[in-house]
Amino acid sequence: MIACECPVCTSDDKKDKRLRSSIMVQSEQTTLVVDTGPDFRYQMLRAEVKHVDGIVFTHSHKDHIAGLDDVRAFNFFSQQPVNIYATDMTQEAIIREFPYAFHESKYPGLPDIQLNTITLEPFVVGDIPITPILVWHLKMPVLGFRFGPFTYITDANRIEPEELAKIKGSEVLVLNALRKEKHMSHFSLGESIAIVKELQVPQTYITHLSHQMGKHADVDAELPQGINLAWDGLVIKV
Ligand SMILES: [Zn+2]
Numbered sequence: 001m002i003a004c005e006c007p008v009c010t011s012d013d014k015k016d017k018r019l020r021s022s023i024m025v026q027s028e029q030t031t032l033v034v035d036t037g038p039d040f041r042y043q044m045l046r047a048e049v050k051h052v053d054g055i056v057f058t059h060s061h062k063d064h065i066a067g068l069d070d071v072r073a074f075n076f077f078s079q080q081p082v083n084i085y086a087t088d089m090t091q092e093a094i095i096r097e098f099p100y101a102f103h104e105s106k107y108p109g110l111p112d113i114q115l116n117t118i119t120l121e122p123f124v125v126g127d128i129p130i131t132p133i134l135v136w137h138l139k140m141p142v143l144g145f146r147f148g149p150f151t152y153i154t155d156a157n158r159i160e161p162e163e164l165a166k167i168k169g170s171e172v173l174v175l176n177a178l179r180k181e182k183h184m185s186h187f188s189l190g191e192s193i194a195i196v197k198e199l200q201v202p203q204t205y206i207t208h209l210s211h212q213m214g215k216h217a218d219v220d221a222e223l224p225q226g227i228n229l230a231w232d233g234l235v236i237k238v
């Protein structure tokens with residue numbers, strides 16, 4: 001956190017250097033990114049990403065969309081629009097936040113974005129099948145996504161039983177928890193652990209951590225078998 005001198009923010013451990021939550025999902029043929037937060041540009045540079053086939057959005061909060069303008073680099077090299085997959089509600093916010101990208105007479109160099117509407121129906125990006133999972137972020141609907149054996153859920157504080165059922169059978173789950181103390185719109189660590197135990201997913205990584213969670217090494221050591229804190233740069237093969 002900017003200006004913070006707590007033990008996490010001043011830690012030398014690389015696993016305590018946390019950018020905003022996002023993931024990249026790759027098959028042999030397809031690369032997609034989930035969310036473009038304010039750190040999107042640096043995350044793409046750091047991972048040396050040369051091409052994306054699509055960007056899938058969970059919800060419209062600024063820490064998940066603010067970096068979208070930087071897709072212009074992908075436009076420049078591919079000479080193609082970038083395909084975005086978002087609900088109507090999320091698209092409204094994207095158009096409001098980046099109006100210049102959607103003007104009829106655009107001057108060159110602006111981000112070139114192709115909007116694709118998603119609902120709770122399964123869809124496909126390239127050769128990657130995706131099942132949306134509806135989760136609640138206080139009163140805001142947010143989408144989690146299941147990609148075959150892997151499920152990614154962020155910014156949830158409540159999941160209804162029929163949506164939880166969609167996660168069952170996943171081999172790896174990424175699930176959000178902000179900190180140990182309760183929060184009104186994000187799961188606490190204890191709430192996330194309870195969900196994982198109910199679902200019996202073999203391996204879970206906890207994401208969207210606030211500095212209030214504590215240091216990676218300390219918290220990770222306290223977690224039950226099969227649950228770990230995620231870290232920036234974590235690569236999972238399924
Ligand atoms: Zn949010």
Ligand SMILES: [Zn+2]
Pocket residue numbers: 021061063064155208
């Ligand atoms: Zn968030």
